[in-house]
Amino acid sequence: MIEKKEVVSKKDIARRVKELGQIITRDYSGRPLVVIGILNGAFIFLADLVREIELPIEIDFIRVSSYGVSTCSSGAVHCTKDTEIDLAGKDVLLVEDIVDTGRTLACLKEILQARKAESVRICALIDKKERREVKMEVDYAGFVVAEGFLVGYGLDHAEQHRQYPAIYKIVSPV
Numbered sequence: 001m002i003e004k005k006e007v008v009s010k011k012d013i014a015r016r017v018k019e020l021g022q023i024i025t026r027d028y029s030g031r032p033l034v035v036i037g038i039l040n041g042a043f044i045f046l047a048d049l050v051r052e053i054e055l056p057i058e059i060d061f062i063r064v065s066s067y068g069v070s071t072c073s074s075g076a077v078h079c080t081k082d083t084e085i086d087l088a089g090k091d092v093l094l095v096e097d098i099v100d101t102g103r104t105l106a107c108l109k110e111i112l113q114a115r116k117a118e119s120v121r122i123c124a125l126i127d128k129k130e131r132r133e134v135k136m137e138v139d140y141a142g143f144v145v146a147e148g149f150l151v152g153y154g155l156d157h158a159e160q161h162r163q164y165p166a167i168y169k170i171v172s173p174v
Contacts (some may be wrong), residue, residue: 002161003172004151008143011163012123012155016142017045020123021052024093024140032056034085034092034117038108039063041097042104044154044162045125045142049095056135060085064104089117093140097154098126102136126150143167 013122018022032055039061050057063081092112099105105122112120123140130146143169151157152164161168 002151002157002170004168005171006166007080007145007148007150007169008153008167009155013049013142013166015032017048018052020053020140020142021049022050024123025052028091029054032058034058034060034087034090034096036092036112037061037085037092037098038095038104039081041156041162042095042125045159046095049123056173058085058090061080061148062108064108087112092120094122096122098125098128098150099124099136099138099141100131101133103134106134106136111154125153126155141159 032052035046035053035057036096037043037048037059040063043061046059050059060083061081062079065078065080092106094112096107097104109120109122110141121139122137123142124138125142127138127141127144129144129145130142148169150167150169151161152167154162155167156162156172
């Protein structure tokens with residue numbers, strides 16, 4: 001069992017997800033939206049978020065894995081489950097659990113833009129700005145958390161601990 005300390009409560013998550021849904025609804029007013037969740041971590045956040053967006057939406061998922069320290073152009077991102085919706089001419093919102101270095105999202109944004117999406121924006125539950133290695137802005141951030149290895153509400157360690165209703169910082173070795 002791991003020792004953990006709560007950093008974002010279930011109540012704070014619910015409040016912020018509702019706010020994000022309202023902001024996204026306002027920003028895309030009158031336009032349909034494609035929401036793409038990045039598996040596995042974003043599925044809980046995405047499920048709650050889309051229930052707060054009051055627009056016509058399509059939902060899809062993508063699963064990627066990153067390799068080494070290379071950049072997107074040299075093949076850093078490998079797609080293990082691709083989107084199925086045609087994105088040409090559509091507004092796309094990529095939903096991620098946590099943005100760290102920004103490398104994976106920068107690559108995904110390039111890929112989706114190459115598929116002729118009208119726009120591609122990013123919504124992340126957690127934004128760790130101090131760890132950014134590439135220029136990458138999160139358009140809709142749930143929380144900025146400065147440090148620590150986080151689990152819960154979709155965030156995992158070795159595919160464990162996603163099910164917690166709040167977000168915790170691990171304070172003892174796993």
